[in-house]
Amino acid sequence: MAALANLQLPTRRYALGVSLPGEALKYFRYWILAAVAISFLGPLALSRYNDIDLSTWFYTANVAKWFTAFIGGGFLAVLVPNMIAVGLTRRELSVSMGIFGLLWSLSLGAVVFAGIALERAYYHAMGWSQGIDANDVVAPIGSWSETLGFAAVYPLVYLVYFTAGALIGAASYRWEGTGWLLLVPVIPIVFSLDNALYNTEPFGPGWAGFLGGFIDDWGRGVVLAGIALVLAGLALATHRILTDIPLRSKKA
Numbered sequence: 001m002a003a004l005a006n007l008q009l010p011t012r013r014y015a016l017g018v019s020l021p022g023e024a025l026k027y028f029r030y031w032i033l034a035a036v037a038i039s040f041l042g043p044l045a046l047s048r049y050n051d052i053d054l055s056t057w058f059y060t061a062n063v064a065k066w067f068t069a070f071i072g073g074g075f076l077a078v079l080v081p082n083m084i085a086v087g088l089t090r091r092e093l094s095v096s097m098g099i100f101g102l103l104w105s106l107s108l109g110a111v112v113f114a115g116i117a118l119e120r121a122y123y124h125a126m127g128w129s130q131g132i133d134a135n136d137v138v139a140p141i142g143s144w145s146e147t148l149g150f151a152a153v154y155p156l157v158y159l160v161y162f163t164a165g166a167l168i169g170a171a172s173y174r175w176e177g178t179g180w181l182l183l184v185p186v187i188p189i190v191f192s193l194d195n196a197l198y199n200t201e202p203f204g205p206g207w208a209g210f211l212g213g214f215i216d217d218w219g220r221g222v223v224l225a226g227i228a229l230v231l232a233g234l235a236l237a238t239h240r241i242l243t244d245i246p247l248r249s250k251k252a
Contacts, residue, residue, distance in 0.1 A: 013092035016083075017099025021107055024071060024100075032111070035060050039115060040122065052128035053138050057115045061154060064108055065161045065194070072101060072162035073169030080173050080245060094242040098235065101162040109155030116151040120144065134199045153224065157194065160227055163234040164190050170241040189230055196223045 025032070039056045046052065076097055083093050120141075123130045130147070131140045141147050164186050171179030196218060218226070 012088070013095040014099060016088070016092075017096040018103065020075065020096065020100040021103040024075070024104060025107065028067075035063070036111075036115065039119070043123075043128065044126075047126070047128070052123070052126070053131050055116065055119060055123075055130045055132055055141060057112065057119045058132050058141075060115070061112045064112065065157065068105065068108060068158045069161045069165030069168075071104060072097075072165030073172070074165075075100070076166050076169040076242075077173055080170075080242075090243045090245055094239045097166055097238070097242070101159060101166065105155050105159035105162055108158050112154045113148075113151040116141075116147060120147050132198065139199075153197065156224070156227060156231070157197070160190060160193075160231045160234065163231055163238060167234050167238040167241070170238050170245070174241050174245050186234070193223060193227050193230060197227070 039060045043052045043056050079093065079097075083096075084090065088096075120130050129138075129140055131138045133139075141150050167186065168180060168182055171182045173179065197220065
């Protein structure tokens with residue numbers, strides 16, 4: 001990013017963080033548009049052969065969690081050597097990634113929130129049921145207020161996935177060959193909280209949600225507090241790793 005050199009030193013970390021979500025949305029815009037189209041047109045096509053009782057947007061939103069983790073880790077792994085090479089400090093990079101993650105999660109969460117709300121109206125007009133697969137039982141999401149409450153937590157969920165991905169990306173760069181092993185403790189914690197929040201099987205490896213059995217009875221508020229606490233821990237760990245990354249040339 002040659003333009004980085006022209007930014008004012010005291011504010012460049014914020015300017016970079018604010019610019020990254022737009023660049024990411026621009027880069028992946030066709031993927032996002034395709035996901036929106038499939039989410040709304042898919043049930044219409046399937047309704048010719050089957051009754052529609054599951055929310056397509058719920059599964060689209062689950063795919064977006066993996067996508068968000070990939071964004072957090074992938075962008076960071078690319079940015080670390082490039083940004084340091086053009087003069088950005090490691091602390092500035094940490095702040096930039098924090099702003100990036102917050103704005104990305106809010107943006108994607110807003111898209112999912114709007115999608116679930118529009119889907120409810122769409123399903124109601126078509127006479128379909130908007131539900132989720134809650135441990136092998138189709139459970140309706142509920143009333144309008146319950147639907148909006150169901151969708152409102154997605155920005156927080158995406159932020160914890162983004163931060164988890166960023167942590168893995170930073171650790172993989174910091175400790176080449178072994179940093180990815182942080183997946184072992186991070187995935188079960190994040191997946192299990194996600195599982196408990198929606199009372200569903202985790203959208204990924206079955207073993208990843210084994211802790212969910214211990215937190216199913218916590219209640220939604222406590223689970224959300226747990227997610228916020230884990231988010232803070234992941235963010236702190238990512239910041240510490242980023243600011244400790246040695247300045248080195250990557251091997252060709």
